[in-house]
Amino acid sequence: MNLAHGSYFLLGGYVGLTTAARTKSFALALLSGSLAVALIGLGMERFFLRRLTRQSLPQVLLTMGFALVFQDLALLVWGGDPYNIAVPAFLAQSVQAGPVFVNFYRLFIIGVAFAVGVVLWLFLERTRAGASIRATVDDAEMAQGVGINVPLLSAGVFALGAFLAALGGVVGAGFIGVYPGLDFEVLPYAFVVVIIGGLGSFHGVVVGSLVVGLLDNFGKALFPELSYFTLFAPMALILALKPTGLFGKR
Amino acid sequence: MLSVQDIHSYYGDSHVLHGVSLTVAKGELVAILGRNGMGKTTLIRALIGFTPPREGRVVFKDRDVTSLPPFRAVEMGMGLVPQGRRIFPSLSVLENLKVAGNAKARWNLDRVFSLFPRLAARKAHAGDNLSGGEQQMLAIGRALMTNPDLLLLDEPTEGLAPMVVREVAKTLEGLRREGLSILLVEQSVPFATRIADRVHVLSRGRIVHSCSAAELLANEEVKSRHLGLGS
Structure with missing residues (x-):
């Protein structure tokens, strides 16, 4: 139970925004936003959440606290104005199909969502690491009992979740923008x-x-x-x- | 191989194991017999590290593993066949074996499938879509995939038909002949005395009697007092 998941989305958007402004590269924005937040997630899991395994209410309180801290830190660093990430020119155009205008960036978002879904599915269903994750979801204690390094696996899955939330944040920043309060909106x-x-x-x-x-x-x-x-x-x-x-x- | 030294285990405030000590030598098959609620499962959970004992030591291959996380104990060569089998229901038979496998492949899929041909025929089945006997074979196969030197089994005959019980007994005898050490926790006296070298009787968290399998069969007093077998 992670109430800071929206914060990962927000922070991903902001880090991507800064990278895009400095490097003029949308690809680097995607990469840096996701990786930076994955590291934050890894730290949160390792030093805080690991102590609260299977304790939902303490998890809620702790991650709510993190969400509030991230919200204020973001306000401190990036201020209160809304921003949009500049997307590559070829994604910014629209095409008319009959009576409707189709924005390429919307198609790009659908494409990214689809690709992430397919890759995740293949990873979970077709790889040994994916099977280990499903085994741990089924019965975490017994997963340890067959030699699965559950603490390491949990940290990896948590970081992957943060990575994907932040990826969504960067992609979303080119569309709905990034602004204070976005975290608790998503x-x-x-x-x-x-x-x-x-x-x-x-x-x-x-x-x-x-x-x-x-x-x-x-x-x-x-x-x-x-x-x-x-x-x-x-x-x-x-x-x-x-x-x-x-x-x-x- | 394994040396358990005066361990005390608790569930919350309830004191379950009161100083249990025992040893398992290499290639030996030792059985712990006892009725329900005497601490048998607690003992297995203490050894693998699911519920580490609060006092005492568990020494495995000359190393203190008392407070090691369970997956480390498994890496060192403790294999677990838990009570109720605990097959992963979301995984296929094949995946249940694969997640337990490691690189040191002394045991691999081919060897497990030749030991249990019925599992090979059902390798695409979901783990929860097996008969009780097949689940038990899968649980044993899964433990073997971790390449154990010591196999811990918690009531492997529970809920199985007599024919399947005989099959499990033959499998364990075969594994022991190959040099595997086995610690077995059981309620079934005939099963345990058939395959074990030595037996310990566990009652209310204490070992109250230790002897060879043959001696236990002849000892009516211990059997009726601690195992509920009147003659």
Whole structure:
């Protein structure tokens, strides 16, 4: 349970922003933002969260504290103005397809999301490291009992999560921008996706994120006065009918 | 191989093991017998490091492993076949074996599959989609994949049909002939006395009797008092 996950998104965006401004390279922005935040995640896991294994409430309190610290640090370093990362020229153009204009950058975002999803799936389902992760999710104690270095694996998975959140932050900074408060704007989405999809399930995340993305956008466009309702009502419904989420086992 | 020196284990405030000591020599098969709730599983959990003992020492291959994390103990050559088998349900049979494998391949997939041909036939099955006997074979195969020098087994006959129990017994006898040391925790006196060299009887967290397997079979008093076998 990590309430600082939105902060990783925000920090990734800001680090990417600074890199892009200094180097004029979007690729370097993606890389530096993700890697810097992965390191932060690694440090948080190693020195703080490792002591709180399987203690949800202390985890919530600790990561909430981190989220507040990151929020203020970001304000101190990058100030209160909203920024957009300059995206490469070929991604900034649009093309007209019949009655609609399609922005290349939106297609790029969909492409990145798809690619990350496929690579993650292959990693989890087709590699020995992926099988070790699934074994640890099934039964962490027994995973140690067959020789899996669970502390190392947990740190790696946590850093990977931070890496991906920050990657999303840099990509998002070229689209929705990066600004104070963004961290706590994206956090509920991540939670609703996991709650709808089910804890510990990759398929759940894929389905959950599609459901949340579509509901939220169509909800805001069609019934703007209901906005958050179209997001949280389905979540409440699923929690009532299937408390473990669509694909969760626990 | 293994020397357990006066270990005391607790679950919370409840004192479960009261100073247990025992040894397992290389190539020896030692059984701990006892009824439910006498501390058998606690003993295995203390040895592998799931619940390290609060006092006493566990020495494995001349090294103190008392407070070593479980995966280190496994790396050093302790293999675990846990109570209830604890097969990873999200993994296929093949993956259950592979995650336990390491580079020092004295044991590999081919050897495990030739020992348990039924697992080879089901290697694509999900781990939770097996019969009890197949799960037990997979649990033993998985432990062998870690290349153990000492195999810890916690009630391997629990819930198995008599025919499967005989198969497990034959497998363990075969492994012991190859030089593997085995520490077995059991409720079933016939199973344990058939394959063990020596037996210890565990009652309320203490070893109350130690003898050879044959001597235990002849000792009606110990059997009825501590193992609930009246004659």
